[in-house]
Amino acid sequence: MEKVYDSADFGARDALDAWAAITADAVMPTGFELIGTDTFDGCLKVASLGAVQISAMSYHSFRCLRTPKLIRKADPECFQVAFMRSGRHVLEQDRNQTALRSGEIAIFDSSRPFETWADGESLLIQFPHAVLPLPASRIRWMLARSFPGAKGIGGLLADFLTRMEEDGSDYTPQDSIRLATVSLDLVTTVIAHYLERDSDVPPDSRQRALYLRVTSYILRHLGDPALTVDAIAAAHHISVRSLHRLFQQHGTSVRVWIRAQRMEHCCRDLADPMKRHQPIAAIAARWGFPRPPDFTRAFRACYDITPSEYRDRACGHGTDSGPQHERPVLEARASRAPDRRG
Known part of the structure; x- marks a missing residue:
């Protein structure tokens, strides 16, 4: 990820205005005001994967507002899925409001007004509406609601975002395309799971998401000498033959x-x-x-x-x-x- 903002690079009076200007370009235009403090501390890192962008944010006690006027001014027409790493976050959109805790996930829409109160750290993945193969009417039901991100299918997405932030590798254009595909597969699988619309996920996306689930499971149990093909297949409710075929598709066993x-x-x-x-x-x-x-x-x-x-x-x-x-x-x-x- 590339660091695009650090409040330490600005004077106390300019830090919040600089944050607003940089996040308007990197994410979307929003208005900010400080809460209970006169100074702003924050950091923003981004990784651009074509149509997909992943951001790592830390921030201190502010209110963020995206108004109809700001939407008319500039709208990337994107969904954002946020994983809350620490701190306090309140999100309000489309008549829903949720107080998010560390380890939870929420989705919001750049094309609809929202308001947040935030203090802490989060990881954000942003992608165009059009690339999500799920009914928009159902996704609206999920806006500004909290979902588990510390375990299960949500934990897989959180792990992926965390690795992206921690990984210092330089990616080639082909790497970026593959990572964008992987991230969209994960997001699609997570949202479909909570919508109970798993059958709407394209077969290729399901297979790629399953491979990520299996490899993540293996890495978590890597130190167990009893880790076997049979145990892995049973943990994912698939046959041993299907497990072998899954890895063969990736050129290995x-x-x-x-x-x-x-x-x-x-x-x-x-x-x-x-x-x-x-x-x-x-x-x-x-x-x-x-x-x-x-x-x-x-x-x-x-x-x-x-x-x-x-x-x-x-x-x-x-x-x-x-x-x-x-x-x-x-x-x-x-x-x-x-x-x-x-």
């Missing part, structure tokens, strides 16, 4: 994907100087390798190097490597690892 993720997490910990004191066996067990000999064999098969040699090189203790030693490319060698564990 369930077991290979799990093994690659476990190895990647082990590599990160082994290369972390702050974890230098932790035994290699403890790191391996944390990520689903309870037997040290199995881990050593699997690691060598992936990297042509032992875990201890990798740690020494990554931390700058090898004879021919400095602190900036480049980590081996996991994807190029993961298929060589023995596939004995699900």
Whole structure:
């Protein structure tokens, strides 16, 4: 994400006006006034994914108003889905009002007047009305209502938005297209779930959302050595055959994907100087390798190097490597690892 606003860059008298001007361009025109304070603290980061935009906001005690006049002045004709990370938020639109707590999700519409009172942090995904394949009349029912975002299907969207904010990667145009598709699939699935209109979600979107649900589940249980194909399929109420087919559509298998993720997490910990004191066996067990000999064999098969040699090189203790030693490319060698564990 690119930081486009930081109140520390402005004087106390100018900070709120600058916020209004920048958010008008980055999100939509709205009016602001401070509540119980004379100074404004805030930060705004944005990631543009074509027609989709993701924003990370922090702000301090203000009232935000989008009036019919502002809508006539400029309307991106978008829905916004907000995930509340912390603080207090009250949202009012279309005769609905909700007091949002941390971990909750709400949807609102740029084409209809709304009012908010906000203090805290939120993640926002914004997308055009036209790209959502669900009845507009039903979506209006959801405006300014709260939905769970800390678990279940809402939690999957919240996790995706959080990762987007934390990820410092530079994305190519093709990456942005894929991420926009993923984000819209997630939003569509979440909204359809709460509308009880799952059958309205296009089959391709359902499959992509299911893949994200499954991979998110695997990452949450990555350290469990009992994580198996059967257990994953049962947790998602699908057959083992369907699970295999789902991963085949992404050019891999369930077991290979799990093994690659476990190895990647082990590599990160082994290369972390702050974890230098932790035994290699403890790191391996944390990520689903309870037997040290199995881990050593699997690691060598992936990297042509032992875990201890990798740690020494990554931390700058090898004879021919400095602190900036480049980590081996996991994807190029993961298929060589023995596939004995699900």
